Amino acid sequence: MNLIRETIEELKQQYFADERPWVVTYSGGKDSTCVLQLVIAMLQELHAEGKDHKHTYVVSSDTTVEMPIIEKYLRTKLEEITEFAESTELKLSAHKLSPKIDESFWTLMVGKGYPAPTSTFRWCTERMKINPATHFLQSLVNKHQSILMLLGVRSAESQARQTSIANRKLNQRGLSPHDNIPNAFVLSPIKHWTNEDVWTYLSNTKKDTTPYPWKNHEYMMSLYDKGSSEGDCNIALNPQSPSCGKTRFGCWVCTVVEKDRSMEGMLAHGEEWMLPLWTYREMLYQYRNDSEKRDDRRRDGSRAINEGGGPFLMPVRRELLDKLLQTEIEIALNYHQMKKEASDYNPSETFQLIKDDEITLIQQHWDDDGDIKKSAYRIAQKYSRMMGESTETPLRSKLENVTDEFNIDLFERIYEIEAYRKNISTRYGIVGDIEKRIVNFYKGQFRETN
Ligand code: SF4
Numbered sequence: 001m002n003l004i005r006e007t008i009e010e011l012k013q014q015y016f017a018d019e020r021p022w023v024v025t026y027s028g029g030k031d032s033t034c035v036l037q038l039v040i041a042m043l044q045e046l047h048a049e050g051k052d053h054k055h056t057y058v059v060s061s062d063t064t065v066e067m068p069i070i071e072k073y074l075r076t077k078l079e080e081i082t083e084f085a086e087s088t089e090l091k092l093s094a095h096k097l098s099p100k101i102d103e104s105f106w107t108l109m110v111g112k113g114y115p116a117p118t119s120t121f122r123w124c125t126e127r128m129k130i131n132p133a134t135h136f137l138q139s140l141v142n143k144h145q146s147i148l149m150l151l152g153v154r155s156a157e158s159q160a161r162q163t164s165i166a167n168r169k170l171n172q173r174g175l176s177p178h179d180n181i182p183n184a185f186v187l188s189p190i191k192h193w194t195n196e197d198v199w200t201y202l203s204n205t206k207k208d209t210t211p212y213p214w215k216n217h218e219y220m221m222s223l224y225d226k227g228s229s230e231g232d233c234n235i236a237l238n239p240q241s242p243s244c245g246k247t248r249f250g251c252w253v254c255t256v257v258e259k260d261r262s263m264e265g266m267l268a269h270g271e272e273w274m275l276p277l278w279t280y281r282e283m284l285y286q287y288r289n290d291s292e293k294r295d296d297r298r299r300d301g302s303r304a305i306n307e308g309g310g311p312f313l314m315p316v317r318r319e320l321l322d323k324l325l326q327t328e329i330e331i332a333l334n335y336h337q338m339k340k341e342a343s344d345y346n347p348s349e350t351f352q353l354i355k356d357d358e359i360t361l362i363q364q365h366w367d368d369d370g371d372i373k374k375s376a377y378r379i380a381q382k383y384s385r386m387m388g389e390s391t392e393t394p395l396r397s398k399l400e401n402v403t404d405e406f407n408i409d410l411f412e413r414i415y416e417i418e419a420y421r422k423n424i425s426t427r428y429g430i431v432g433d434i435e436k437r438i439v440n441f442y443k444g445q446f447r448e449t450n
Pocket residue numbers: 063117122124125128129243244245246250251253254255256
């Protein structure tokens with residue numbers, strides 16, 4: 001029996017062994033595509049015999065800061081799976097899992113000032129990948145009592161993966177319990193497949209007589225040709241999992257890695273319209289390492305200078321939002337100028353790097369941190385976003401009646417220090433901080449014109 005047939009038969013045995021619904025975690029990369037395609041082949045065989053009795057959920061993580069080209073690819077794939085399930089009447093559904101707005105990258109970094117992530121302060125994976133996945137999987141467990149998750153992990157991927165697969169405790173059926181979700185079990189159906197096995201199976205898809213949601217995997221293969229990194233980033237299972245920042249389909253903002261090799265590969269192979277994203281990420285990387293850009297105190301008032309600093313300062317957060325919206329416009333212009341002749345060009349393609357809801361929440365966080373002139377809305381309106389939002393505040397209107405823009409700005413910089421510490425009982429060091437802020441302001445540092 002060949003490897004594909006053998007794996008499908010093993011999947012069938014697992015399928016009939018209990019009533020647990022299946023959850024296939026799908027990143028759009030080759031390994032999770034391979035598992036999903038095997039599962040679909042099996043479901044079709046069972047459906048033809050009237051034996052497909054339980055549901056399969058295909059779940060995919062969208063951090064909302066995916067590289068636009070990857071976001072579009074995944075969106076298209078999930079739509080194809082949904083249409084395919086409807087037309088074939090397979091018990092299959094596709095689900096995109098995204099972080100809540102208050103846990104999104106922009107809300108936390110631009111709104112609350114979280115420094116761009118590092119390997120030691122990797123706040124993003126849990127909030128953007130683990131929490132949405134856990135929430136969804138837990139809701140399935142609540143509904144069905146138990147679930148079986150199918151992962152596309154393979155021992156041949158890397159030494160670390162081989163060790164983590166070997167260390168998993170398996171029951172008699174070859175299932176391991178999920179690390180964090182009781183009554184969720186994990187199966188790795190292609191753990192012994194080699195790289196070549198996977199590629200051979202996927203590249204023969206178009207010759208296969210079984211219909212799939214996709215005609216072939218040529219576009220995915222072209223993404224692999226363009227990118228250059230270490231592997232797929234599937235639904236994250238726990239916060240201790242290795243950094244997903246090195247993966248092919250990682251977030252475009254990822255500063256956990258020193259260089260974004262995947263983006264650099266894309267830029268070098270026909271996707272140079274994304275250059276402004278690369279430039280923005282480089283800026284984040286620099287700013288995170290620049291103590292001048294960060295408050296030297298944490299929100300609890302303690303000194304943070306030894307760890308490179310506390311949150312990004314308010315003027316820096318304003319600059320980050322401004323440059324983000326500028327980047328959004330630049331990539332749209334680039335795309336429509338540079339990709340016009342490309343075979344995959346879509347004349348109606350639009351780009352939105354940050355949602356309106358996120359800008360609203362950012363403004364709320366800035367209000368709390370002493371922003372007296374609704375800067376998030378003012379910045380957004382420069383780029384024709386959030387046009388219906390008022391930028392007037394009672395305090396700013398009063399100040400406008402008695403002084404000029406320069407003094408309002410100075411007042412705001414000092415007011416931000418007080419607002420930032422409003423929940424702290426000790427006022428130790430506050431006079432020094434105010435003096436430093438005034439000196440910097442007169443030097444031209446952190447003066448703004450928004
Ligand atoms: S790819 Fe990078 S930014 Fe995205 S969740 Fe993983 S570590 Fe965080």
